Amino acid sequence: MDLYIFNTKTREKEKFKPQKPPWVGLYTCGPTVYDYAHIGNMRAYVFSDILRRVLEFNNFKIRHVMNITDVGHLVSDADEGEDKVVLEARKQKKTPYEIAEFYTDVFFRHSAKLNIKDPTIACKATDHIQEMIDFVKVLVDNGYAYEISDGIYFDISTFPNYGQLSGIDLEEQREGARVEVNPEKRHPADFALWKKAPKNHIMQWPSPWGMGYPGWHIECSAMGLKYLDAFFDIHTGGVDHIPIHHENEIAQNWGFKGREIVKYWVHSEFLQVDGGKMAKSLGNFYTLDDIEEKGYDPIAFRYFLLNAHYRKKVNFTWEALQGAQKAIERLTEHVLKFKEAPPMEGGEPGLEGYRKSFKEAVNDDLNVPRAIALIWDILRGEEPSQDYYQFLLECDRVLGLGLAEMEKKGEEEISEEIRELIERREEARKKRNWAEADSIRDQLLEKGIRLMDTPEGVRWEKIKGGENND
Template identity: 60%
Template sequence: MKVFNTLSRQKEEFKPINDKEVRIYSCGPTVYNYAHIGNLRTYVFMDILRRVLQYNGYSLKHVMNITDVGHLVSDEDEGEDKMVKGAREQKKTPWEIAEYYTSVFMKDIRALNIQVPEIVPKATEHIPEMLEFVHGLVDSGYGYETSDGIYFDIQKFEGYGKLSRANLEDQIAGARVEVNEEKRHPADFALWKKAPKEHIMQWPSEWGMGYPGWHIECSAMGRKYLGDTFDIHTGGVDHIPVHHENEIAQSEALLKKSAVNYWMHGEFMMVNNGKMSKSLGNTYTIDNLKEKGYDPMAFRYMCLNAHYRNKLNFTWDVMQSAQVSYDRFVEGVLSHKDGKEQVDSAVVKEFLSDFEDSINDDLNIPKALGVAWNAIRYGKKSQAIYELLTKMNSIFGFILDKKKESTSEPEISPEIHRLLEERQEARAGKNWKRSDEIRDELKTMGYAVEDTANGPKLKLL
């Protein structure tokens, strides 16, 4: 299996740290508003990576964070916290905002049949880990204090810019008028921000009340759940120049070694060959697609028709075409079900070999889809072809049996299992406070718990 490593700018053979388990970190949503289809394309890519690794026999330990504090309106640490801004505009508390948009996000990824990673931690529940990380950077001389926070001194980190290939001199020349003149370099980034008294979200620290910088969240939570060095870090290409560059700097400065072996990034989605933005009114959501009569699976099909490292242009005409093609694909697969005609096993093996070559060549799913279409159009209707196509669909993730999908219980991750077991233990010990906390946590992940005589039952919200 080969993957494109953004750090080296080339395809590399994937060699996991552990032969059996792959550890992955994916930058999750900032839950202050609805995720648009451009955001969700990145999670479709994340899902395909998961499925290809599983297909190759690996178990996964995958973390996707929920950013519910610390992400300022500018990625360059300027402005106010997105959660606080969203709370003010929507006249709710940041916690209400986070709970609502987290549940909507989880509903959206279920609609796209995206597997939920094994661990989905919230930033607000990991403040101690972040403060420990910041203390370590200050103690080692990489962090310094100003009147409004603790910043990372990028000039002390020799490797700064190696992911984005940014040049510090160019950054100085192109820097905007700096708001905080105490910063040693315009690109120094916040590890911890000091909070004014009126700031809604704040926690005690050695430097007074404050809240974490956005970048420190992922480094701290990745280290907690995946160890000092893990296999793969994913995200959108927009994270490369700032967020992921800063993650690398702070993690390697603290650990004195590489924290991630492979960096993988999904490209932008365009709309009518232009940028997707709220001001243009084209930040479409899954609900917008449904309102126009489109199946979320057709959007997934659209995403899979472009390589994850290529831009994808969304138009309503393309969406209509994707819906037609997806419907025909499903019909084509099902047309082979219970087929009585015999097919030479060598034909099936050749299709499978071409398919596996494609998915293992840096997730070349468009080519793999082409192989599947060739199998669908094979002259004979055969159960063997149907079984081949259902095996291929373990990668594509399309819903082939609508009736089965609507009646089956939701698929739940090991992390959900763990929370259910912990809740049962809490209830057995009459720890109702912890039981309610876990119930609320499951709710933010899109599940309602119903306690029955036969044990807890999960329902999708």
């Protein structure tokens, strides 16, 4: 069955054909490690994770490269302002390397909690200064770049297709631009490949053009080519990167190689909060830590994201997250019933149909919402059997919800105090002292423990989320 992916470049779903099957070269624009990644950032990485998993599901072998931007990303993409990491270092009175290391660790911690697979190669910009210098040198030598007083700039007039990815007409864009342009630049959209460093700049390296530091866009080209080169199939990122970052990348790749390097450009839409933009200034800027602090499982957030298609804006609300939390809990319960069920004699007759539908869904430009609906059809519509359980685990290779590790409620850790309360209630129940039993139950409920009396005895669960929303 063929896999179809929407290519931003052609604005069409295209049949996916890697250049060197079974290998697939996948490059993901990684984080700029100057601050905590927020849940909107994380959507992009859950998306690239799903893409990777679907590729693996289709039996491709993946080399997944992700950059860690720890230098060169200025406060403005128009090559203005300060380096983000350096700025934060000054604020916190630390070195840029300390800042980068700290936020890189946080990023991978959050990724792990969301069951995002680690990239095959995670590469830091500062570890590839030489590669970037070499890249820029070639561009200069071949006449695609020029030097001015503050750095080396790419000359976009050498690349007639500039703007093709985003469908932008440069002349029109110029009208609305509110950025002051560097008067030395030949064209306002020319972008920095290498910046010359002022003496006191903390991060700087020797180069043919004196001490300096790389422009932001060059790292993806240099590292992408270094690690993927001849099988650079897919490049992912958020939609915000289409207009500047990825256009620039295409342009400089062209200058370097004389051809396009990337075959498929795939971009994920933004996550919105309460129907609008997420921004620190609006007070709706959340991180995964915030989600956990409110009592939700990170995996509930993953489930929430999987419920919507990656090319559509998704609207984050606490109510929706609560729904996702509840859904993943119920899903767990169902899955466990299937886990314990025996195999079906002669196999499940309906299984192949589900298998086909599942693959059709995910291979149709990653239609994960449809795939999840299918999971529910099995969970609610079919008798539990080991055959279906094995199939669910198969599906989870794509979904990454951690179905295999799911545990029964009532097996979580609880404090001694809670345990005693539960025992006291059991005694009261034996004496048919309902008033006391119910009062203890209410007490536990306030402590976030919900009791369930079953024929096999009492079970409990910690209540997730919901109780302390906003």
